[in-house]
Amino acid sequence: MKRLIAATAMVATGLSFSAAQADDDMVFVGHLMDITGATGFIGKFYADGVRDALSYVNVNGGIDGTVLDSESVDYAYKVPQAIANYKKWRSRNDMIAMQGWGTGDTEALISFVAKDKVPVYSASYSGHLTDPTAKNPKTAKPAPYNFFYGASYSDACRAMVQWAAEDWKESGGSGKPVFSHIGDNHPYPNAPKEACAEYANELGFEVTAPVVVSMKPGDFKAQCLTLKEAGTNYGYLGNLGPSVVSLVKSCDTVGATPKWLANIWAGDYETLKTIGDVENYVFPAMTSFWTDEGVPGMELVREISKMSDSSGEQFRTHHYIRGICSVYYMKEAMEWAKANGGLTGENIKAGMYARQDWVPAGLEGVCMEANWTAEDHRGINTVNIYNGSAKGGDFTVTKVNTVTLPRRDDWLGY
């Protein structure tokens, strides 16, 4: 019994200590992450980037002296839990901005955050989060408080298709190249399906019927034979990690080897390493890589990485670095807000529109130049395209092109 009382007293002291710490110069930023759920295996990398960046900002003076009180909660990709957390943070902690994660939770929260005026920086790159005023008649619901760092799934796919059209010409291909969308029948792989197919058509591709491949890894030889019969030259991979790995391996077995165009979550060193043997694995990246040399901003990234790895030697994926960019855009928008009327969600949103060709200080060469406006939340319309190949344990990643897409009105929110 005595022990119980002692333990209760300790917890109570701890709680009152943390309550005493909370002063006026502290604002709350929520962080939803998925490290144990359906998208945990990449969610973890991104979450680490966000967490480390938030801690680093605090250790180094916060937002011009204002401390970021943040809490990282693993919601395991369950929408109701994400909403409960959001409500908790909103009603108890007076949250002014949030770092979010997936498609399901981000979309469920659109109307709540718009009403509460809480800017959300998610890692869901769905095209329809880019239309803040529903200017495009196709947009069902405006998303004025949603931001993400990177090109939308649709834009990244369009950029790769544009690259593929040039590649087809350069490699001396004759006739129409064949393009196929490969992915599960699920909101996330489907997000760029129509947008990308339309653009491929526009550029003179022959677009086949989409090939449905489960998000869970398995034997996909039948689907690969379909690709082989269709004569696919460029196959867009809409799924994630393990599923993509087993698809590429299955296709290798049956001799279907188109040039793979992977989406942003399916293209990284880890995936290449797991596939083990592949050529022509093309994927977009929105930051430089951990191993890149001579990039000025990488120094800051390495410092941030030390927040959870004091040795500074742990390898970080570009998903991790994207998490850092997401926090740093928010940080600078907050700094602007603090200097222009105070730290509120509304001012932070205005801070997102305050700069043009914007790269957060210290991250030059890492984060790309971004432009957000009140009518257009396509922060980035430039996509760096990389080609990866792996053979017998050696793998290389080389940059093949940088595509800048036009800001077409009919592509807004789509």
Added chain:
Amino acid sequence: MAGFSLRPCGDFRTTYRQDTRIFDTTYIRNAAILGIFAVAMIPFVLDGYYVNLFIQISYFAIAALGLNILVGFTGQISLGHAAFFGFGAFASAWINNTTGIPVLLSIPLAGLMTAAVGMLFGLPAARIKGLYLAIATLAAQFILEDFFARAEWFTGGSYGAAANPVNVFGYEIYDDFSFFYVCLFFLVVMYLLGTNLMRTRDGRAFVAVRDHYLSAEIMGINLTKYRLMSFAISSFYAGVGGAMYGHYLGFVSAEGFTILLSIQFLGMIIIGGLGSVKGTLMGTVFMVLLPEVMESGVSALSVFEWASSTAVTDGLAYIKEMAIGLAIILFLIFEPDGLAHRWQQIRAYWKLYPFSY
């Protein structure tokens, strides 16, 4: 004392009317009414987080009661309840968006549509049962999930569908404070309907089908009719719950209604107590609050220095997920009759104290 508060030893019910009362004693009835008034005070007393939890409990509890009518009362099985829940959400959004019927009406209409779909998938129940039926309903889960992702005219496809907020006499209910009362209304009405159903001829037929289908048939109960009816009522509840969920979020996305949610619904009724209306509510409260309690436990630990490192927080996140599973297993072992049974025992303990026989 015992006369007005608890039923004394021995059973003094002498008429059918007494036997089929909703509340055993007037005291319990008054307590229940007072309880509803107390719950109605929640938004005035507690913050938005609790209000949100209550809203979650109410739409899940309505759907779970549907499943309990099917599984607990009629003895059928369904592994596709989440799909019906999702169908209700899409149906209500679709009805409201295409015809302009007010949301408050489209919610029960969506329930009716879901009931029709549920009957369709319940048809095999006329011939098969047990494990075979479980697999047939599992098919419903997959077919409907695929339908959500493909039927653009109905669900908006992978994009999802926008669901308008509840609109009462031109006043839009956007905030949780007002939506809370919509939920409370539906929760009370649906639970009263559920309790009443069990007092009717049809409800008793369900129980007869569950207890021994052959005897039931010999008694003149049309098995096919009642099994189908049970599927219809169960889906109606799922549809209403799903519709409330959709209108609360303002957006319905196909990815939210997976088999995991179906299993969660089964967890709710098993933990609460199969074949118990109030148990269903208890089980839902348990399942909704458990992750939240675990979460606050984990964040309470973060005041300690050792718990603030990334490795520990990540480890705790895994422990949190595992603890939920563990709680369910412990329930199955130590409390197979659910929380409703435990509640009866607690009541009996106080009533008989200090003589527990």
